[in-house]
Amino acid sequence: MIKQQIGLLIREDLCVGCLACSRICPEAAIVVTDRADRREVRFQRGCRGRDCDRCVAVCPEKALALGTAEGPELEPPLIMEFELNRCRSCTRPVTTKKIVARLLERTPPQFDLGMPARDWLGLCPACRRRQESRALVQGARRDLFLPQRTAQGHGDKS
Ligand code: SF4
């Protein structure tokens, strides 16, 4: 559904609650707050209107547009809520469930992440790095010890 607010047309169905518009807005007209397991994206007063389209340009989901639609403009603020996704390893809230679902839809099945895409996307950046370095160390250990065992194996046979 398209909602008209502070001079913007907002597609609630497309928005994933990613922070990008809020970070780029020079007027702090879009405010994002995380509380417990929920993220709130709040479109409030202060938009420059036609002098600026930064949030429209940066939105990765094309959820925003400048302009007017038929019907009355809603009274600010427009508030959208998103359920937060917790890291499956350290349980820290890292992103929204809607972002994870959208990324999963777009991840090609052949994309090699070293683990199932759902598991990889369920980790926070710090836990991903930990998993990757653990995998690298395990790989290096295998590379170090496997040739020796193979060499011993050959030695036994001869
Ligand atoms: S159009 Fe510009 S001022 Fe208005 S909400 Fe977007 S980034 Fe902020």
Ligand code: SF4
């Ligand atoms: S940049 Fe787009 S998808 Fe991200 S929170 Fe803003 S409107 Fe939603």
